[in-house]
Amino acid sequence: MYGDDDRYQIILRAENIPNVRLFGKACPYAKVKVTTGPQKGKLVGQTEPCMRYLSPNWTKIIFLEFSPSEVTELEVAIYDYHKGQHHKWMGEATFEATSVFQSPGKVQSKQIGRREDSRLYISIEKSIKGPARGHLQLHLRGLDMKNVEPGLFGLGRSDPFFEVAKKDADYSVGQVKWNTVYRSEHIDNNLNPYWRPTNIGLEELCYGDLEWPLKVSVFDYENSGKHRLIGEFETTIADLQNRKAIRGNADREQAILLSVEEKFKTYGLLCVLKAELSEVVLAQ
Template identity: 25%
Template sequence: MDTFSKSDPVVVLFVQGSGSSEWKEFGRTEVIDNTLNPDFVRKFVLDYYFEEKQNLRFDVYNVDSKSCSILKQKDFLGQAFVALGEVIGSQRGRLERALTGVPGKRCGTILLLAEELSNCRDIVTMQLCANKLDKKDFFGKSDPFLVFYRSNEDGTFTICHKTEVVKNTLNPVWQPFTIPVRALCNGDYDRYGDRGSRGARAGCEHLFVGLAPRWQAAQNWVLIGFFFPLFCNPNYIKASPLLSRAPTVTQIS
């Protein structure tokens, strides 16, 4: 939809109440710049009622301006309809649907993943740093950031967090952040250790000099290493070479 670049997609989730024909907006993902294959961090938490048919609609739009909350029809990229029970009942909780709604055009597909959430109310606060990273920019150092992938029950990985970009350094120190343990391992403190997870990926921008940063686009990332954070289980804390201090776990009442 963009003239001189790729799309900046966002997904809007609509829900339809039982016995109602009205669609209500439930939430939106973040916008990911300049990509045709977005991998969204934002997750939606829905209550599932086995005895009811809960219809969902996923509308995909290209966003011209992040400051504008109104989505325009001209920026519509496609939509998919599905019942929540279909996603939960699909093999490994993964359901792929074709996007439709743009006449005469193939709109691509959307992949939906569902997992039953545990009752874990813990949150984890951590701060990370790195030393002597690889130099990737032509006329500077690197602009590194971290991308976290959580291990799923089926052994696949799903993106769950991104840090900020630290500009022009090979020894970045990222800001402390807090994240629910459910987002990292769904309350299973041994999930990473049992499955030999790759943990988080570390990457940096791969940009031409003079262009504005578009680090959100995965195809612009240059991988500079893996590490094994294993944050959740205290027995594995020392396994992370990037931790600047030990994470703290707090329970929310």
């Protein structure tokens, strides 16, 4: 019924979701369901839970197939994740898919809850913009990271994790977004972190376009969710492959400098241990 040209990506984030827990903070995740048209009642997908943070920037991409000629209403409901327990409803909003896609920046937001600053944001982008199908096998480690967490008596150490984001821009309205597609685990008290390898689908990562602009950012993890930026850099898949470590897993010559643009300073190095394409097929 639908082809590649009818395939889209839903990207979600929220700000200041009302907390539904009496003690501690909720762990919100979102479910997306179609409520009109030929797919009425279909659960399209759900995000990962964002632990104890009420302004989540979810990384899980949700795929949706629809025709802009149809009216496709989407119900986005947010729940508090409780392992092994009932997941409590936190709020919801309804969006029409074609309307979102045709909006400036391809994004809309709606209020959730009573507070005006409690908002749910949805972006809808074309899912396939290049011919590549497959995965990127990515393995990174950090070296000589700047300690941005002084802690009590200056004894603390940063707890680094990294994110990979792709660039989405609507230059007609001067809007540029970096949508996060992967977030690593954090490593406690370590300025030379060695993260687990990961496998990222090319459709999620770069819409199948191997030259698509990407950004890698390293943060110091905070339980509050207000993570501190250590440094970042813009890149592409080809650039990551060209910077792969040659002289072992601490190859400083091949490593990429982490910087903070507005401060014009370097805050550590990132070593690319692996950046290989797998199962790649070029669509006709």
